[in-house]
Amino acid sequence: MAQYVKKCPECGSTNLIYDKEKGEVICKNCGLVIEERMIDFGQEWREFDHDQADKRRRTGAPMTYTKYDRGLGTDVGQKGDIYKLGAKGKNKFFRLRKWQYRISTAIERNLKLALAELKRVASFLKLPKSVEEEAARIYTMAVQRGLVRGRSMESVVSGALYAACRRHEVPRTLDELSEASGIDKKEIGRTYRFITRELSIRILPSNPIDYIPRFASALKLSAETQSKAVEILDMAQNSELTSGRGPTGIAAASLYVAALINNEKRTQREVADIAGVTEVTIRNRYKELLKKLKLQDEVKKAKKEEE
DNA sequence: AAGACGAAAGTGGTTGA
């Protein structure tokens, strides 16, 4: 799908146009057709009022993993037309309802509970719907494979959420997830690794750049500083300063340097708190950045301008 | 007085035998 194509594989430009009519994705920079003959998921009919829509619509509500039965289930109703039934009918009705409850297997009840929890944590972290959906999917698979056995439901939910965040490039740190769910950080990490391995979900190592916008806004830094930080990060990655290091530490250090250069100085403490690392880590990364990227001059220049 | 810096010891996780 289009949303997964973000960069042109030819020239790396992110300037893509999505031509809905032709079903093509084209790079505006070099003209490469990245994707063609895509399926249009839109409706082919139009509606002008509610009646028409009702008549033309052929599908129900979207199928979703965030409902325990994927939004497809039917319940024997609670209220409504019971009064129309005779004594016999009423009996049958109640019997059916009882049976429906019994048919709900352990898995379904587990899912119902877990997805409620998932929803709670996801909204606490203000995660987009797509991530929540992905996490629900992961959790459902985990339950079906019996991976929850021996682990608390909540920790698996957190693990699934963490994995979903990573896949959608909206990373949250383990600390944040831990705070939102009340599960120990280590426990989440463990279950996360376990379920991603068991379900063979491939996760890209998280990219420090993904953290920048969130940290920057939390620190109330300007857009220029933010893009400067990304620029610094890019250079750092080219100089192989990023591999093996904690991505949050690098993101934090880049932001710190960018803030210095743009005269929006934040203390190491402030940046460290937001990023969830210590000042020491920022200092170490910061030192490396200055040394390898020769940013000393820029920082000094910024200092002079301040006076 | 607050922030920046650096050294030293401790912690949890990965790796390789």
Added chain:
DNA sequence: TCAACAACTTTCGTCTT
């Protein structure tokens, strides 16, 4: 399974502004 190891944290003392 265990030990070595790198990254990161904690703690604390010193220096700078």
